[in-house]
Amino acid sequence: MLLFVAYQLWYTNIVAERAADGAAGTLQQTWQRDAGTDPGGAAAPPVTAFEPGQGFAILHIPKLDVKVPVAEGISKPKVLDRGMVGHYAEGALKTAMPADEQGNFAVAGHRNTHGEPFRYINRLVPGDPVVVETRDAYYTYEMTSALAQTPPTNVAVIKPVPEGSGFTGPGRYITLTTCTPEFTSTYRMIVWGRMTDERPRGEGPPPALTS
Structure with missing residues (x-):
């Protein structure tokens, strides 16, 4: 029993953090390759659809020192148990993407x-x-409620x-969900x-990531 508890509380974090770090590194390398080294080169076309379990973004929460990949879907074995955050993207639970003109980009994390990426979101x-x-x-959001x-x-x-957010009309929102x-x-x-801010990647990271 003690070994199982140690596995759950310690070893799963190590494995998931390694997997998440690798996924984040792979994403950034892919983005760099897509951008190319020639400033005059043609930009890669936008990607608007992703396969379940496919990473497509990185979520930063500077106050909590969180940097975690975001993958499509909220499958435990494909996404959450691999240390990633999952985008609600299926059926009635389908939510917006950050680039959408309106909507709510909703994600789930352990x-x-x-990896427990959302362990301390109660501190926000x-x-x-x-x-x-x-x-x-880069899309910057300001925590509101x-x-x-x-x-x-x-x-x-x-x-x-x-519902319950205090928002009264359409906008560009983010929702973080976790167990409690x-x-x-x-x-x-x-x-x-x-x-509160959207800037092309070529302009560099926003102040929230550099200050």
Whole structure:
């Protein structure tokens, strides 16, 4: 029993963090290759669809020292248990992408074990930045509100205008979801943010990542 607990609390984090770091490095190398070394070269065409489990972005939460790949879908074996954050992208749970003109980019991540990228999102306060880095751009969001506990069945929290967020109309939003209390999956904790800046990748990282 003690060995199993050690595996869950320690070893799964090591394995998942290695996998996530490798995925983040691969993404950045691919983006660099797509951009090319010739400033006058033609840009690679935009990519708007991804396969389940495919990484397509990197999520930065500077206050928490979080840098984690984002993959399509919220499958535990393909995404979450590999230390990545998953984009709600299927069926009735399908949410927007950061580049969309309107909508809610909603993602899920483990709070404990398997890299636990969202362990401390309860420490975020209004005004804290969250940055989504993609092949083409950086999208900066400002944390606006949170919901400490809600049932897993409450999917209204990831609607285009998420219920309970305080947002009253269409916009460009982000939603972070994770399990709570710690070491359980009884409820969900929700953090919301509003996009405040979008800049092409060629202009370099936003102040939230450099200051």
